[in-house]
Amino acid sequence: MRDALVAAAFRLFPERGYEQTTVDDIVALAGVGRRSFFRYFPSKEDVVFPDHERCLADMTAFLADGTDEDEPVRRVCDAARLVLRMYAENPTFSVQRYRLTKKVPGLRAYELSVVWRYERALAEYLRGRFDGRPDGALRADVIAASVVAAHNNALRSWLRSAGQGDADTAVDHALGHVQAVFGDPSAAAPAEEREDVVVVISRRGAPMWRVVREIESTLGRD
Amino acid sequence: MRDALVAAAFRLFPERGYEQTTVDDIVALAGVGRRSFFRYFPSKEDVVFPDHERCLADMTAFLADGTDEDEPVRRVCDAARLVLRMYAENPTFSVQRYRLTKKVPGLRAYELSVVWRYERALAEYLRGRFDGRPDGALRADVIAASVVAAHNNALRSWLRSAGQGDADTAVDHALGHVQAVFGDPSAAAPAEEREDVVVVISRRGAPMWRVVREIESTLGRD
Incomplete structure (x- = not known):
């Protein structure tokens, strides 16, 4: 019914x-x-967004199921993928709703409040993981916002393309960007690789993102 | 009137x-x-948020007034400070409104839509500045979201403290975090310093944020 x-x-x-x-x-x-x-x-x-409550509950459960072994940024990126999966399950409906939401300010406001609840769920998880660290709550809020922004950047491109193209690849790429900036890459590396030494030589004034990119390409993490 | x-x-x-x-x-x-x-x-x-339209207009004008010489991340951080200034101009009113907004879901939704418009103004500016660069729009959206999240983290702490404490210092610290992650520090350095060479030696598996922190402390940018 x-x-x-x-x-x-x-x-x-x-x-x-x-x-x-x-x-x-x-x-x-x-x-x-x-x-x-x-x-x-x-x-x-609510009839316009029938699956968000379930998806929010799934996300909260997924985050609660994690262990201290999980790299926190990877975990919130995986949690965000649950939202993508909900949209990708039914592309025709998702695209139709996207077009409707763009036209109706009330629905746009409703959607923003849903997005805010996803962001808070991610931030609360990260606050727990970063508890006691300097600027833990600040980092948690910034990373949660970045994950949501990256996810939605890719999701909106896919919706604008009328659900053509590969939403998973686009979202993986966008979340990969966030993980490269904030994540702990050692979490994924086998233990024997962790002790290698990397030397990076850089101009003093080089932008931080260029230094990071240089380190990443040295490490072959592209 | x-x-x-x-x-x-x-x-x-x-x-x-x-x-x-x-x-x-x-x-x-x-x-x-x-x-x-x-x-x-x-x-x-709208009577609850009487100054946001003016502040949004000020922010848009401030961003439009920028030149290509401005470091983009610094510019959006400075734009976000206009919002803080609006709140800090009248602490009693801001704290009263904060408490009201927390209690009334409709006002919370209204506030989210205002925050969204600030975020879009910052993102549009950054998209323009990053135009033609790989992942320019993605980076713009992620940085704009980070700036808003950091600003609001500090602003909310200040509002929760009933407007005690130094809001400027808290927001500067939070935005400094975002600038350290995403900004181009060379933009602030005198030209003669830009060519210095920095050597960073790091374990291969070191978390990226630790590498960044190491580089920053080497450069004395704390």
Whole structure:
């Protein structure tokens, strides 16, 4: 019944416009009563984003399941991939919703509050992992924001391309950028490689990102 | 009259609650007509954030006034400081609003959409500066999100402390973290220093942030 309500809503929104479609219109088309609608969705906005609550719960559970062995930045990047998976499961629906959300300010605001909750879930996990370290909360917030921004940069490109192209590759690339900046690459390296010495010679004024890139290419981590 | 409306609203909100206060209550206390209210504020939410539109305009103008000589990350950090200044101009009001916003979901959503607009202004500027570079748009989005997250981390600490403490120092420290990660430190260095050579020796598996910290302390950039 939940799926039928979502399907009915997304048949009506393009026809009548989101604002002009009432909950009564949706339940009439789905052939159910008003009360059934509100059993599944607190409001009309919620029917537009039917899977975010589940995805948020999955993300929280995934983060809670981690161990101290997990490299924290990698863990939050993997958590962000759960969101991508939700979008990629149903490209047609995701693209349709993306177009609708762009047109309706109320939905845009709703989406921002969902994104904020994902970001807080990632930040809370990182705050726990960085607890007691200098600037732990600050680093946690900055990394969580970076992960969300990188993920959404790739996700939006994919949605703009109408769901063509490989969303996984685009998101992996974007999150790889964040991991290169903030992550601990030693976490992935076999123990015997960890003690190698790398010498980097750089001009004093070289931009930090160039130094980082130089180190990365020396290490063959591209 | 605009200030009188804001003052009246913020006298009524703590007394009656935000939801229970109507625009009619506000105009009655301010001694003006309904139409005057809507001349200044499109909605009741807007009276809670009376300075954000001006601040957004100031930020956009500040970014547009920049030259190609500006180090881009420093420029967006300076732009973010305009937001801090707006909050710090009137600590009592800012703290009162912070407490109100935490309690009212609709205001929280409004605030998120304002923050999003600041972030987009910073990202658009950076996209322009990184135009044509590999991953320019991705880097722009990630840096803009990092700047906003760092700024808000410090701003929220200050608001939670009821506006005690030095907001400028806290925000400078937080933005300094972002500049250290993403910025081009050569932009600040006198030309004669730029050609010095720095040698960094590091274990292959050392976390990137430790390498960066090592380079920074070698360069005396703390």
